[in-house]
Amino acid sequence: MQDMLLILNFDDRYASAAAIKLRGEGIYCRILPGDALPGEILALSPLGIVLAGGVVGKVPMSLDGRLLHAGIPILALGNTAASVAMLLNGKSLPPQERETVDTVRFEPSPLTEELSESERMLHTVYPLELTEEIAPIAYIGEEIIGFRHDALSIYGLGFQIESNDPDGFGILLRFAREVCGCTSWWNESAFISASRSDIAAAVGEGTAICAMTGGLDSGVSATLAHRALGDRLRCFFVDTGLLRENEAEDFLTYYREKENLHITRTNAQERFLEALQGKTSQEEKRAAIDGCLRQVLHEAVAGVDYTAIIRGITCSEVMRFGYGQTLLPSEGKTVIAPLRELFKEEVRYVGEKLGMPPEITAAQPFPGSGLALRIHGEATPERLNTLRKADDMFCEAIVAAGLHKKLWKYYAKLYRDDADQGGIISLRAVGRVDVQSGGAATIPARLPYDLLERYVQSVRERCPEIRKVVYDVTPGGGSLDAMWLD
Secondary structure, eight states, X not given: OOSOEEEEXXXXXXXXXXXXXXXXXXXXXXXXXXXXXXXXXXXXXXXXEXXXXXXXXXXXXXXXXXXXXXXXXXXXXXXXXXXXXXXXXXXXXXXXXXXXXXXXXXXXXXXXXXOOEEEEXXXXXXXXXXXXXXXXXXXXXXXXXXXXXXXXXXEEESSOOOTTOHHHHHHHHHIIIXXXXXXXXXXXXXXXXXXXXXXXXXXXXXXEEEEEOSSHHHHHHHHHHHXXXXXXXXXXXXXXXXXXXXXXXXXXXXXXXISOOOEEXXXXXHHHHHXXXXXXXXXXXXXXXHHHHHHHHHHHHTTOOOSEXXXXXXXXXXXXXXXXXXXXXXXXXXXXXXXXXXXXXXXXHXXXXXXXXXXXHTOOOOOTTGGGGGBSSOOOHHHHHHHHHHHHHHHHHHHHTTOTTTOSEEEEEEEOOTTSSSEEEEEEEEEEEEOTTXXXXXXXXXXXXXXXXXXXXXXXXXXXXXXXEEEOOOOSSSHHHHHHTO
């Protein structure tokens, strides 16, 4: 890899946003935990470091102070500005909760250039007291919220770069380009070339295997590996019986015929149904599916000679759950995760650059647990069949109306009615937006009434066991969303 920035993660949302914005401008960056040790950071030889803090909550205290004297430019954003100020012998005064739009005034500096002020939504202000070696560069009224060190290339700003924020994004880019000297070399082609080289070097003369789920992440990972290894890659797909209508067949047709992947298909539908029998809670079903999938894959690769495993894990998963265990036996094997630094939209762009069609790259996210968690109660063969048909009809209606490109997810769920006869279909169609205080929320779509009316008529004709259809317009962020949007 060529020149790069490091982003130390003290807040998932802002670390992710900074990485995506920078890479969108061709500046390569990687994300490490906020408590990463100086030795680990220095070994990567970054040209600069961005501390991605939050906009609410306590000031993080896990930053290793030795990093400030390593000779690497640092930009501390959000509440990490207060952390750095304290490590430089300044003081962080009691935080002030605002939740208001305020005018931030700037003093001239390499970061602000001719920017004199900016209107910003401030949730919490962390006022600072600085030493003589630290000069203020940003104010709210008379309160200091930004600084630069006179001798060290260290900067702090007590706010974050938000969506649609040209002033903030300009500051971030000036830090990367003018202060750190980063060049705009990174793009999807560069990533693909580097990934193929890395995979080839890691596998050497050996062979690799990959578990494919039917989703984009494992598909792009396998395609990258295949272009690096050719026939020395073997892929394994478990047909759980929990996928959407025709999904398994469409998946195999594309990757076998278009990408020429060697894929072994294991039909384990009966085993998954048996594992799910009697399971009614989401946690029970999730655990049953995970355990069954792991067991089936272990059996499928038994006797296969391989030296490496290709994993389809993305940066979002690593940040939320860590690397965890692989589904495949990994003891003594090299584990390669080509997409570990990318987010979902970046994976889509890589897929497009690889020549994958929109029906593959633009497919809506789908949980690995399949339809089972979108059924309230036990996932029986009959109920899975009903939901599969109802979901397929809803997806067809959304696509026919041209709404699929505007929505993040659209799907059906299945509930029992009070009389325990037939079922209730609950439809969900949502967009996804960032929340100013951090995280994301789902916004219910205002679907045309005639679309819903036609759907109800069609689905009840095709699935007479469905007694009622409802459209869920609950705003996102609650436990039900966490359950169904998994």
